[in-house]
Structures are given as structure tokens and as C-alpha cells.
Amino acid sequence: MNIRIGIPRALLYYNYVTLWKTFFTLLGAEVLISGYTNKLTLDLGRDMVVDEACLPVKIFFGHTAQLLEQKPDFLFVPRMVSVEKSAYICPKIIGLPDILEAGKKEMPALIKPTMNMVSTGNIDSFLREAGSCLTTDRRKISRAWKIARQEQNAEDRQALDKSRSTEIGAARTGSKLPMLLLGHRYNLYDDFLNLNIRKRLWQMGCDLWTPEQFSEESKEDTIKTLPKAIFWTFGKDILGTVRCFSRLPGPKGVVIISSFGCGIDSFIGNMAMRYLHKAGIPYLNITLDEHSGEAGLETRLEAFLDMIRWRRPFNEDHISSYGTPLGDPEGYAGIHGVYGYSATSYQ
């Protein structure tokens, strides 16, 4: 029988699912992934960690508890310290394996290799430890890793290409209002946690943008002007996205999703809001916690969208000369497809 490795559907799962899954499958393991988040997940998780931990961490623990029912041989909880030079992930995520082991619950053996690329880009020891329960053959491990990396990259590129491809570009010229959904992936893509916000915005006539639709390079470039480099990978992602998005022409809005008690969001979210405020782009900040009442969120979204739509288009008297588009020309540099909407087309 194959060795069964469990991966909780929470936190960094949303960033690296393809990578982990391909890697372990290639090494001959059966990968078990917990189901979608539901009320039970949250209830289970809430009992396992301290009250002060943030919602995504509680949900992570709920997922591990639910995974145990499938009886995996190992649980994959990597210690993700850093995935790039001089930037960290987040203290709580770094401490995850320790918190999990300190808990009262009986756990299967943990695979908890440390990924730390803060000073070096070396991940050999990470790979060796990650694959140690399956094989000791280093070549096999590095081959599996290479293929897994390719798959993950291909998937990331696909997300990027989607926003660049012409047919989507054409669809974007429709009457929909561009709306950037800003936040950590585990907040954006967990539909239980964020009360289905993606669907809600889509139904309200928004054209959704997410951070992965902007390339890493352009995000890095835009935040180089900051006096001090941000040392959180997710923080860089959020600030870079805001800057890239604000350069797109035309009316638009930003919905910032953060979780209650998130240390990174409390700083980065605030910096993003200050930036948006100066750029004159409307934004809505939503803090998620254990409340599951949906009417509050619905009302706020509706009000926010109404406000944007009632706004007088600020560049209506700005007539472009030949060949120059309205708004900031940087957004037109052939990167983001062709945009043709006029300021009033969605009214």
C-alpha cells in the first residue's frame, strides 16, 4: 500500500498545492487533501488554538483535525520560514509545526522540513527531509521537485496569461467594473472564510482582479521606490498589486480582505489604504472573523459599489490627443491587453 500523506486545505495550500501534490505523487505517495472549509472545520479548529490566533490559523487546525479521520500516515506541515531572499512569510506560519505538536490532539508523524531561503537560496535539506519518508534517493527527489516546480510555474503562468489573453481582454471592455480583490490567497480563495465574496462581487457586476494576475516582476518593480524594503513576502505581494492595479486606466475599486488579528495586514493594509487614498481610488476594507452573518457584508459591498457608480468620472473633460490613451499610460504598455471602455459605459 502506498504511504498516505495528508495536506490540510488551508494557509499556504492555496499558494503551493500543485507543487506539493505533484512532488509527493511522483515520489509514490498517495496525497490526501482535506475537504472544503465548513462550519465544522471552524468549530474544530477554534477549540484547538488560543483565541488570539487569526481566523486562517484556526481554520488550518480544523482542517488537520478533519484530515485525521482519513487516517493519513504522515501530515505534511512544512515550516515555511522564507521563500525568497530577505523576506519572511509570517511568524505564526513559521511556528505552525510547534503549535501543532504542543496541542493535546494525537497526531500522526509530521513531515516538517524547514524552508528557509532568507540568506541562501539553498533548499537541499528541505527536499531531503520532505522526501525522507518515501525515498532516500536524492536524484529521484530532485527530479520530482523539478517537475513539480514546472507544473506549479505553468499554473501560475496560466493565471497570469488569463488576464492578458485577448478574449478576456475583449470581455473586459464590457460594462463590468474592474474590482481588485486584495489579500492573502488563503483569504481570497476560501469561500467559507470570506463568505463567498468572489461570487457576490461577480454577481454585482464586477470584473474581478486578483493579485496573481500581475506578474511578480512588475510587482517587485513598483515597490522598489519604498524607503525600506518590506520583509514579508505577502506584504510585498499586496503592496505591489495595489500599485500595479492603480496604474490601470479608468474607474475602478479595491476590496481589501484581511483577517482579524493579522499582524501583516494591520501594517500592509494600512499602507495600501494610504496609497489608494492618495491615488483617489475607492477602497473598502473588510476584516474577517468568526462571524458568519452574511447580511452585513452584503450591505457593505452594495453600498460600496453604489458609491463608485455614482461618482462622477474624474477625467471626463480630459480629451486624449492622438495615440495617447486616457489615464496613466503605463497601464497601456501592451501588458494588460486592450482597454476601450469609456468612463460612462457602465452607468
Place this chain on the structure above:
Amino acid sequence: MGFTVIVPPPTSKRTLSLGVQNAPEFACLPLKINLGNFMEARELGADTIIMAGGVGPCRFGLYAQLEKEILEDLGCHYEILVLEPPERGIIDFFKKIRKLTEKVSWWRIIQGVRLGYKKACFVDKLEILVQEIRPRENELGTADKIFAHSLKTIDKANNLDELAEAYGLAKEKLLHIPRNEEKEVLKIGLVGEIYTLLEPFASQDIEKRLGYLGAQVTRSLYLSEWINEHLFGGLLSGAVRQGFSKHAGPFLNHFVGGHARESIGAGVLLAGEGFDGIVQVAPLTCMPEIVAHSIFPSVSDTLDIPVLTIYVDELSGQEGIHTRLEAFIDLLWGKRFSLDHEKTIC
């Protein structure tokens, strides 16, 4: 060195209120107080801020950046100089000092730094003495009064000789406080986030309260230790050094930022030294301390040491904290008696 140093007024409710109004809601308490301090210093005419930085993953490293943005948006234009830890390049560190002190000779800079650092060391040594005397003194509060006064004399000292004299005098005074040496006291380790440990206002005087309730407190962090480790890479001597972090395993096996490892390590080490309990204090939403808090239950189970975690935020009601500390102390006495067979009836 030819600067006018403006010391912001002692942190008060007004400081906190200014900070709370302008800082992000979920930022940690030190940022709010810090921001309030800067705004109050501005009212007194300060135009440049010198503060320490950091390279993560704790939020402290971005304080300067965010505070500058907030202050700019409020219309306060400050020049901010951030002293980053030397890992980021010792040359850069010296360049910054040079920029600050344009025409002052290096010799005087070194003298100045040495004096400042020595002051921190002496203050820490006095503080340890005060922690010892507090639960035992005949009249509660005597040691604190003397300590507050000696802080002023140490602050006024202009050279090493004056400093040594002020220190000697203060120590002498503290040692002469009438006290009951035989009194039985509890031993409590106070661990947690550095700002709330060091700033009595932020932690609502937890340290003093514990002392008056009859406990001898040992902290996991002292200022001189932090300056040495954080700003000078451990090059200086004379600091109060404890090195708790290496005792954190197997409970916390990796650096998670802030002082989480020191907290856990201190808990482990002090439990082995026969301390009666641990009090952890941290600002609400502090990321590293939440990790430590999540791990403390297993430390407590394994080593049989009671742990109380207190989060502080801008709520200034004091009775809540006092009641919790009192109850904790009562439980600790109960535990000690239950272990002591001579004092148990059944």
C-alpha cells in the same frame, strides 16, 4: 554631541489616545504608544527621530516606515533615521551615525555611545536589586521611590565617573531599606514582548503589582541585553546576559521573530530553577507572542509550572489585571503548600 535631545513627556493616557486615534486599529500597542510619543515630542519642537529598526518577521521592523507615512499624512514632517541591526551591513550603520553627527569626531561618538550603554547596564543592575527588595520591604513602595530618584541622577551623569558615583549611591540606598529577610516569597518569571515588559505604562505596572503581592520577579529581557544583541551584535560587555533563547527546544524549534523564543526558553529554564510560576505579557495581536502563548500549555504540562498569559491593549481598567494577578498568586501559594508536607493537614 551637540544635539538638543527632546525627551517626549512620560507616556500618559493622552499619549495613548493620540496614538490610538491615528494608528491602524489592529496594530500592536507599542506602535500606538510610540506614535503618540512622537506626536507629543513634535509639540515640544522635535524635528528628527532616531529609532531602531529590524528585518522581520516581527512588525517592529516596519514601525519607522509606517509611522513616517502616518505622520506625513497628519502634516508632521519628521526626518527619521533608522538604526538597522548590523547584520544588514555594519558599514551602513556607521554611515548613518556619520550622517547624524556630521562634525563630531569618532572619539566623541564612541564616548557618547559608551556612556549611554553603561547607563543602561547600571539601570538594569539596579532594577534587579529592586525586584528582589520589593516583596520584602517593610513599607511597600520605598524601593520604587528610591529607584525613581536614582534614575534621575543617573540620567544627569555626564561622564563615567559621575555615573559610577550615582550608581554606587543608589545601590547603597537600596541596600539600606528596612526589610524582612526571612519573609517567604514566591518566585515568578515575567516573560513576553520586550516593550510591554520594559514600559510600566504599557503593562499597567504588572511587575510592581506582582512585587507588592509578595513575589520576586525575574524578567526574561533587560534593556542592556537588547541593545547589545540587537544594535551591536553582541560585541559589548557588561550587559545583563541571559541567553534564554537556546533553551526553547524542543517546544519551539525555530526563530519566529520578536522574543517568542526568549519567552519559551525563559519559561523552561526558570521552571528548572524552581520558580513558582510564569507570567507572560504581550500586546494584543502580537504575532510572535501568540505563537509562544499557543505553545506554553505544553511547557506547563511537561514541566509542571503554572503559566498566566496577559494581553494588554488600550483598555486602561486596572482592576481586571489586578484581580487576575491576585488569583494567580493565590493559586501559586496553594500549590506550594500542597507540595510542602509539613504545612498540609491531611
